[in-house]
Every structure is written in C-alpha cells, then in structure tokens.
Amino acid sequence: MFSQSDVERAIFDCEKQLQGCRLRLSAVNTSKGTAPRSAEDDAVILRKKVRMKGFEEDVSVISELQSEAESSLAGGNVRMGGRRASLSSEQHEKIKDRIIRTFNLDEKRGLTMMRENGFGRTPQQTAKFLLTTGGLNREMVGRALGSFYDDRGMESLRLFAEGVNMQGMQFMEALRVFLKKFKLPGESQMVDRILEAFAKAYCKANPQDFSVDSAHAIAFAVIILNTDAHSHNLKQLAKMTKLQFTHNTRDIEGCKELSTEFLESIYDEVTANEIVHQENKHDEGNLFHDAVKEGWMRKKAAGAAAIAWRKRFFILTKNPPQLYYFEDDKSNDPKGYIPLENVNVSKSKKHKKGLELTPMKGELLKSVKYSRSGELVLGEHKVAELKAQSIEESWEWYEAITGIINKAN
Incomplete structure (x- = not known):
C-alpha cells in the first residue's frame, strides 16, 4: 500500500508540473487569442500523472487526488494538512x-x-x-x-x-x-x-x-x-x-x-480417488486455513425445545469474522455460519458452560445455513445459544469470540 508520504510526494510532483503547464499554456493561449485551459482539463493531466506514479490499482486514491487538484485549481494551493488522500493499510x-x-x-x-x-x-x-x-x-x-x-x-x-x-x-x-x-x-x-x-x-x-x-x-x-x-x-x-x-x-x-x-x-x-475441491478444512487459502479457534460445542436449534441441542464442530475465523459449524470434524463443507459483525457475546445465565450471541442494536441475529442442494438459506434469530464441553472451554471460546468481535466492529 501507499503511505501518506508517497501520496503527498505524488501530489506535490504533479502540482509542480501542472503549474508549469498552466503558465506555458497561458502564454501560448494569450499569443493565439484562445481561451485558457480549464480546471477539468488539468484534472485529466493530473490523473494521467497519478497513474504513472503507480496508483492505478486504487480508484479511491485517484479520486481523492483529483478532488484535491480540482479544489486547488479553483481556489488556491493543495492543503497538505487536510483530509487523507489515500487509504491506509488498515x-x-x-x-x-x-x-x-x-x-x-x-x-x-x-x-x-x-x-x-x-x-x-x-x-x-x-x-x-x-x-x-x-x-x-x-x-x-x-x-x-x-x-x-x-x-x-x-x-x-x-x-x-x-x-x-x-x-x-x-x-x-x-x-x-x-x-x-x-x-x-x-x-x-x-x-x-x-x-x-x-x-x-x-x-x-x-x-x-x-x-x-x-x-x-x-x-x-x-x-x-x-x-x-x-x-x-x-x-x-x-x-x-x-x-x-x-x-x-x-x-x-x-x-x-x-x-x-x-x-x-x-x-x-x-x-x-474422488476428485474434491479441498483435501481438508485447513487447505492453504481456504476459509479455515488460519482459524483462531476450533473445537466441539453444542448448538441449540433455533426456536426448538431445550432438549434440541446438537453437537457440532465449530471453527472461528478472523478473515472474515465468522463462526462456522460442521456436522463433524471430518467434514470439509460447513452446515452454516454466524457472521460476527454487530454481534454481542455473553456468558449464559442458564448454563455454566453456555454462551449467547445476540445482535448489538436490538435487531435480529443473522445466520446462514447451507441446504442439502448447496443453496444458501438466510436466517434471523433473537439469540444463538451454544454450550462448550467444559466451563474452562466456554471461557476460552468467550475470549476468542470477543477478540474477533472487537476487531470487526
């Protein structure tokens, strides 16, 4: 990515050359009796110079630089201490x-x-x-x-x-x-x-x-x-x-x-030997190759009675921040997942080993399930209830999920 100093140098270089172009063009236009070049034309020149500086991969950078240039052409110099002209790495x-x-x-x-x-x-x-x-x-x-x-x-x-x-x-x-x-x-x-x-x-x-x-x-x-x-x-x-x-x-x-x-x-x-799209869940580059935490928990079926707890294998990922669950630890494809953006996690008051996921803003909790045909089925719930295998593990899951939620929100 480009640092702030890289962008500022690019703006400065482009502005110097544009200023020179304007002075030369003004002299030529005056001698020929033609109208001076507009700010829009100068912005096109700037955009080409920015591409030459290696910013063509990021539309927002070009847009920001063009906006800064047009502002300066309309009313003065580029404000180097103003808004950021580039996306930070974060x-x-x-x-x-x-x-x-x-x-x-x-x-x-x-x-x-x-x-x-x-x-x-x-x-x-x-x-x-x-x-x-x-x-x-x-x-x-x-x-x-x-x-x-x-x-x-x-x-x-x-x-x-x-x-x-x-x-x-x-x-x-x-x-x-x-x-x-x-x-x-x-x-x-x-x-x-x-x-x-x-x-x-x-x-x-x-x-x-x-x-x-x-x-x-x-x-x-x-x-x-x-x-x-x-x-x-x-x-x-x-x-x-x-x-x-x-x-x-x-x-x-x-x-x-x-x-x-x-x-x-x-x-x-x-x-x-069956041809498969992945050998296991941890294939490099796959959704789960850099898991934050994984292990067994029980998941209460949405809207079901208290006895309807199903044992599932869970994987917590940070990129993207989601909690996936599988039929078992041998399965490569998840049965579904819970996105962790705008979600709260808390220790259950009903179960010592339990966790509860709830929406932050009083809305419904989003979830995604894969049907037998592979289609996505979207769900909305008031709460997702989970139970770890021990009290100690429930705290480990709580801390891991909290860390992911804090980074995602």
Whole structure:
C-alpha cells in the first residue's frame, strides 16, 4: 500500500508540473487569442500523472487526488494538512474484508463490490482476486467463474485458469490441481465453460499432450464419472462400468484417437480417488486455513425445545469474522455460519458452560445455513445459544469470540 508520504510526494510532483503547464499554456493561449485551459482539463493531466506514479490499482486514491487538484485549481494551493488522500493499510484491509464477507454470501454482489473498490476493475484483477485471496468460499468462487459469459468475464476465466500452474503435469494431476481452487457449480453450462477454460490453459502449458477439444471432452467425461462413482445421492443406482466409460468417452468428438489403456487408467484413478475441491478444512487459502479457534460445542436449534441441542464442530475465523459449524470434524463443507459483525457475546445465565450471541442494536441475529442442494438459506434469530464441553472451554471460546468481535466492529 501507499503511505501518506508517497501520496503527498505524488501530489506535490504533479502540482509542480501542472503549474508549469498552466503558465506555458497561458502564454501560448494569450499569443493565439484562445481561451485558457480549464480546471477539468488539468484534472485529466493530473490523473494521467497519478497513474504513472503507480496508483492505478486504487480508484479511491485517484479520486481523492483529483478532488484535491480540482479544489486547488479553483481556489488556491493543495492543503497538505487536510483530509487523507489515500487509504491506509488498515482501511484497505477493512474494505477487502467486507468484499470477502459479501462475496461469501452473494458472489454477484461481491464481484460488484470488487469492481467498485478497485479490486476487480480489469479481468486481470478479477482473476487474481479469485485465485489468490485467502478466505473466499470456494463454492462461491465456482459460481462466480461459472457466471462469466461475456467478453470481459470470459477473459477473467481464461486468466484464472492460466494462473494455475499446470506445466509439465499429467492430465489428471493438472485437473485435480485446478479443481482444488474452487467447487464446481451445479449447472452443466457453467461446468462446461469452466472446463473449456481449463482445457485451453492445460494445452497452452502442455502443447504436445492433447488438442483443446480432446482435453475439454475428457475433462467433462471425468467429472461425470466422478459424480457417478462418488455421489451420495446416486448410491442406489448402478455405477458406470469401465467398459461403458471407455466406450462413451471414445464416442465423443475429439476423443476417438485416445487409447483404451489411457481411458482405463483414468477410470481406475477416479473411481479409487474422488476428485474434491479441498483435501481438508485447513487447505492453504481456504476459509479455515488460519482459524483462531476450533473445537466441539453444542448448538441449540433455533426456536426448538431445550432438549434440541446438537453437537457440532465449530471453527472461528478472523478473515472474515465468522463462526462456522460442521456436522463433524471430518467434514470439509460447513452446515452454516454466524457472521460476527454487530454481534454481542455473553456468558449464559442458564448454563455454566453456555454462551449467547445476540445482535448489538436490538435487531435480529443473522445466520446462514447451507441446504442439502448447496443453496444458501438466510436466517434471523433473537439469540444463538451454544454450550462448550467444559466451563474452562466456554471461557476460552468467550475470549476468542470477543477478540474477533472487537476487531470487526
């Protein structure tokens, strides 16, 4: 990020050059009998100079500098002791944190916030943000990638795929590495666009292996096989045989020349080892890779009787500040979470090991649950009640949650 001194130097340098430009242009215009350059024109010059200074990644910085310049052109010198012309590192991280939290709830709103705040104004920035930002929900990343269909979006998808290093990898190794970066969406058209981008990126990195059409077709066949072999919803149905897989795949345009041995090796690998978007909750860059605290607690079902306490595995994160809960400690995908912005935590008066989460401003407490189909279900409650495994652990959870809430508000 840019320090205050960097911004002030940029303003000072630009102002000096602008002052010189104005004096020279004034002399030229006077001799030619033309009107002097307007403040708006000078602001354009300043904006170009600011870009050259390396501020093009932050729209707010350019906007602030332009506003300062226009004020000075209208009525005097730049006020160096006035308002801040740049986002501080803390402000930058807070904006980024809000984008992450919004994106994890609604990827479309998140993408809009990215563009509005300078994190996704170009396809390059969008691809980099989705590929490298820690704490993004991988399911939402998949939805975002699948929603790209116009020229700008397809360019972001292409750059995202090419940003995954696949050089020198075998096909299945590359596909597994690629699919760990996000969770494939459920719609076949979205999956097809994403896998086509993968195929192009893989062939660009390994030009001697396959044609793009072949790589695309094999990738799609692999996803169908993976679903057939490992989906819990298809347990009652007969599984695809090796002969069916090789026969069906070879009938696809672009795959007729593939050897039986190659297709059989893919079948054996996929049926033996499921392709997953994350190996465990703590994969680097995942939502939970830098957890503040994790462990077992009981959660009272909303609006249910006192006996309806369900044992869940909880993970507390700081970026974003949220309390996630899972079916058990082996699950990779959460059942839901409670955002900790504008929330109070207190020790329960009814249970020695209990905690209560309540809204700060007398509103309802927000919560998010994932349905069986993966859709987000929003909830609002007066209180969320939790019980730790011991009194000592309840205090540890209380202190950890309090620390996160204080930073978030």
